[in-house]
Amino acid sequence: MLDVGDDAPDVTAPMATPEAAATTDRGSYTSDDVAEFSLATALADGPVVLAFYPGVFSRTCTKELCQLRDWKADLSALDAPVYGVSADTPWSLLAFVDEYDIAYPLVSGFNNSVIADFGVRRESGLMAGIADRAVFVVAPDGTVTYTWRATEPLTFPDTDEVEGAVAAAAE
Template identity: 80%
Template structure:
């Protein structure tokens, strides 16, 4: 797993957006509904929060992503975009965004190296290959300034710590 002070890789991956989820009927998604995410793009405007999670529509991940949805308004004042990241396909991510009214994009680690590049791919158990639950704050210069990894099920990051890390990375703290 990347550590504080490491350079974040400039990953590129498919992304499901709230706009695309709203514009297309569920079950009718195509490649035209998928956008490209490149970490360097949002970093031009300030720090970025990446929340890795095992998979949409699972009990714990649904709870976490909805908690982040509700918390996202707090980050709006800090002007830091939040992206969820999992190995799910972009189409299942679009359906999840639609189902739970998420207002932030979800990045697909399906068939690319984004999960590996951040060092959060689960390597053991029947669920090997999915992402471990982890959060990173990346500063505009691409440096990782905050990390968190779940050590047991049903644990989530302290959003106050994430907010403080974003403020520090943005130079507002």
């Protein structure tokens, strides 16, 4: 797993956006509904929060992503985009965004290295290939300024710590 002070990898991956989920009927998604996420492009506007999670529509991840949805609404004055990242396909991410009214983009680690590049890919066991639950704050210069990784199920990052890390990264 990347540590504070490490350079974040310059990753690109498919992304499901709330706008695309709102304009296309669920079950009718095509590649035209999938955007491209580029960390370098996202960082051009300031710090970025990347929230890695195992998969959409699971009990724990649904709770986490909805908690992040509600937390992000509280941070409307703080200019820091939040991106969820999982191994799910972009089409299942679009369905999840639609179902739970997620107001931030979800990045697909399906068939690319974004999860491994951040060092949070499970390498063995029945669930090999999915992401561990982790959060990174990346400063505009690409430096990781905050990391958190779950050690138990149903644990979530302290959002006040994430907020503080974003504020510090923006300075």
